[in-house]
Amino acid sequence: MKLFSKYNRILILISFVGLLVIGLLFYQMLIFYLNRQLDHDMVEEVMEVKEYSVKGKFYTPHEFEDLVVQYKPIQKVRSYSQYGDTLFYNSLKHQNEHARFLRTEMMLDGEAYQIIVIASKMERQEQIKNICLIILLPVCILLIVVLLVNRMLLKKIWDPFSQMLKNINDFNINHEKPYRSVDMPVEEFKQLNQVLIDLSGKVKKDYEEIKLFTENASHEMMTPLAVINSRLDNMLQSSNLDTKEGEMLSELYQATSRLTRLNQSLLLLVKIDHNLLQEHEDIDLCQLIQEKTHYFHELLQERSIQLKTTLLPSRIIANRQLIEILINNLFSNVIRHNYEKGSIEIYLDSNQIIFANTAHHGALDAEKIFDRFYKGIASEGTGLGLAILKQICIRQHYLLNYTYQHNLHTFTITFNNE
């Protein structure tokens, strides 16, 4: 739940309950005062009855007063007066009305009477309703206004925060996009913003340093590798090699070659990271794949791998070097992890390129295969081929996807990633 809605929900709940309780109390209070006043009036009526009785008359109230006085002769006068609520029939209005009554007994003109005074609450109740409305309506309006203002204010206060979140999301260490600072009106946010600026700066700096380190380390390794390589070439020329030494040399060559390629791959990754390959041109993918098919022909032949291609016309604007590496890596990957007499399917259309291959093993972990140095058990590669693939796709904003279907490992690259 959003902070905003959580806050609002609590606020609305409390306001509603509060308003209900206060309204109820207020209403009860009014009713209490009303009853008291009616009782008071009725006592006055009784006094009036007494006064009239001195003149030997029975007092009857004016009709408009909503007041009825009933006399009932009784045997003996007990001294009490009883107040209470009742219903009475208003003969004028022909309806039952809520009322208060006062029952008492007294001697009138020497005879004992029970006197019941009934006062209608109708009129007063209307008043109370109006009073309640007059008070409640503005309170409700006030509440709505407060909620609205709150909403606007919160939105305004949290707006920079949302912007900050967006900026954090946009911040990408790979894309030379720095964290864009947000102008914060609130002190706490200001601090958060500052922390983020410092943090992103430090992360960026560390990342640059790691890249620089990788680059330098890889470069520095090239010269010793060159010495090893050339020394091996020298040794190879010796006329007194035997088979065992030949094998040893062969292994040394393999290891050196692997180390070299590892280094080159690391450098390539750094290069793609640095976005050093900028020039874009129009590339005919169909033609490129045909060229590469030719290029990899012997490798396919060597292992009797069947190649099925479906190439529809497709052109993209991109960096040629990157795209060539991309296609090379895709090809290398589907050949390397294939088996003798296996098959490779390549599909190309204007929006996507698909490379699928058979392999001994089942589905791979789609989450991990693009990680650096993630390698299958049988893989003899550098473990960087697919990482480079992914890096290129990120750089070119392509969508790279791996699936395993119909016993085929399928790599799909979608160009228009919208």
Added chain:
Amino acid sequence: MKILIIEDEPGLQRSISEYLSGMGNVCSVASSYMQALEKLELYHYDCLLLDLGLGDGEGLQLLSFLKRTDRAEGVIIISARNSLDDKLTGLSLGADDYLTKPFHLSELNARILAVMRRKSAMGERHISFKEIRIDLDAKEVTVNNKGVYLTKKEFDLLLYFISNKGKVISKSAAVEHIWGDDADMADSFDFIYTHIRNIRKKLLDAGSGDYFQSVYGVGYKFTSE
């Protein structure tokens, strides 16, 4: 050929010099640009091998010096940095070729020969080895004037072996020569055997001698011995 090797790594210096001397060249070495300049003022060379990685930008200065003084030497840059910009800068300053470390000596030798062929211009546009003749312009191979059809990769490989005739070329060097840096497949050495077998068969069919020798499974040698 007279070759000046400008390289500060003694191991590399020696191995290059050993290999190239073995191909019948005269090599001298310079470990710094000062030494190189001194030698360049006194002698003329056919080819310079220049490590760009020495000192701060002095390699490029040396290139400018060569260009300014209109020297005829062919220049091959050897660098640990494999960046297109470095290559373009080097080439625009008059270098003839660019080789990235690490490299195979057979590759270096093939590059030197290619540069020298380009330098000596018009004349020698073909190479002969016994009855085999390679026309570099038409990219054609003939044995006793009979055409042999080779694929592009086979042609490159044959040229590579003939350029390094008498030397053992490791499978690794042969693979890298055809595949370059890009391919992540450069560790699949064995398929080079298929290539060699094909070339050999085609040449034999055309009536050439059998000059490919396998060397302990490490590599091959192209020799008439």
